Amino acid sequence: MTAELDPRPEALPQRVWDSVQRDQLPPADDRDRMRLVMNNLVLHIHPSKVSKPTLRFTYTWGLGGLSLLLIAILAGTGVLLMFAYTPSPDQAYSDMLALQSTVWYGQLLRNLHHWSGNLLVVVTFLHLLRVFFTGGFRTPREFNWVLGVAMLLLVVAANFTGYLLPWDQLAYWAVTVGSSLMSYVP
Structure with a gap:
């Protein structure tokens, strides 16, 4: 059973954490650290995939x-x-x-x-x-x-x-x- 479909209440904190932090912590090197910033901050403000009408x-x-x-x-x-x-x-x-x-x-x-x-x-x-x-x-x-x-x-x-x-x-x-x-x- 995946965490997204898990109806148990104890799975809720993990789902909230996964929605905030999408990558693994702590980053192993500088490249992973930049990927972490890019995925969690930059792509939230300006996502890579945007439908044409929303532009x-x-x-x-x-x-x-x-x-x-x-x-x-x-x-x-x-x-x-x-x-x-x-x-x-x-x-x-x-x-x-x-x-x-x-x-x-x-x-x-x-x-x-x-x-x-x-x-x-x-x-x-x-x-x-x-x-x-x-x-x-x-x-x-x-x-x-x-x-x-x-x-x-x-x-x-x-x-x-x-x-x-x-x-x-x-x-x-x-x-x-x-x-x-x-x-x-x-």
Whole structure:
């Protein structure tokens, strides 16, 4: 019985490891080490066999690269916004008002951060849908699918927590509704 068809629960960790690490460890020499890097990293980013329709830019929309760009924008604008924000319920709203009115390009910076966060949720979800509909979650990439779903949940959670930071009426009611929804989870 092969590991792929093995229904026993103890075979699951081995299947996950095989989907992450496809070659034998440790590599015997430099040539095997390069083959290991090529098979596990480079060929994941740019596989050697790709069907012709998936090479068109309109088919994939570059969603993985776009999500990486949005994460970079969020990191950059987030660091800049940290300089004008005090994380306390008393100061947060007044800091957002001061950021919008007194800091040079503060409104632009805040809007860029806000819309990049919202677009990241949409782009990540669309990227996951594309992977699902093209069958990119099948063997040997099952673990990549699990990581993708976990990252989508992480992006949604980060977007929710960022939504709360201005501590205005929208944030207050989002906390109220979100915490009451969590009380229904078993």
